[in-house]
Amino acid sequence: MEELNQIASFSVNHNTLLPGLYFSRQDGNVMTYDLRCKRPNTGDLLTNAQMHSAEHLIATLLRNSEHKDAVIYFGPMGCQTGFYFLFDGNQLSHSQAIELLQFVFAQGATFTGDMPGYSAVECGNYINLDVACGKEVCRLYYNCIAEWTEPQLAY
Template sequence: MERIASFTVDHNKLVPGLYYSRRDGDTVTFDLRFKKPNTGDLLSNSEMHSVEHLIATLLRNSEDKEAVIYFGPMGCQTGFYFLFDNRLLSLEGAIELLQEVFTAAANFEGEMPGKSAVECGNYVNLDVDTGKAVCKFYADLIADWTVEKLSYD
């Protein structure tokens, strides 16, 4: 069998950042990497879940919401996938959108979106302050990201 694209990345050399993973027709996938797997310092379940709720909500409420296909966690807990329609959002635009929503999430005021038993099957591990802290780290990391930086080394 063919290996999937994310398995071709050397996780021993992986550094946090924003990377172009693949293109399937008009759908582009970005890898948002937060932690180095070989350090054992993975994102916790609460960190992953809290970031997911904040960022997915902000993406789906952005001016570019029609271009957003998916935002969700990687099973290995090193980051997230962001899929978007390249007909509606350029690579540059996608980077700018992520910079905007991570900055907005870092400064988010209010209750955690979707934090109830009705809205989320595991709402008890959501924490707005945890999500904001992780989003601040990532917003700072990608603040000056460009298309030229999208490639894995």
């Protein structure tokens, strides 16, 4: 079997990684951000319900924003320490992407209304969705990145 190349996110020291927003990689015009606000390797992880609820809120808010056409993906990390945000770098600069995330996490923290996608038809695991739980995670992440700037995107 040939030796596999290590993926970029595995080359980051997760014992010293601080909560924040990081530019992970670029593939053509696709930019990948690594958004972490829980400390890896501390046992301080988000629950499935927290990850799922925040994902539904933020993905919906991103895809309803003025920059919706630039959004490629927003979703949770398997390690439960954060989220990935992928966007079209031809449509958004790094500073615009940071501002967009700050905006939607602020919106998510004060969200009113029913949880987007809260039905068996719309979501395969809708029963663990909770608006209050999602808002709490959005507040946590907003507070983490509220003052974030482009120079801070480096790991």
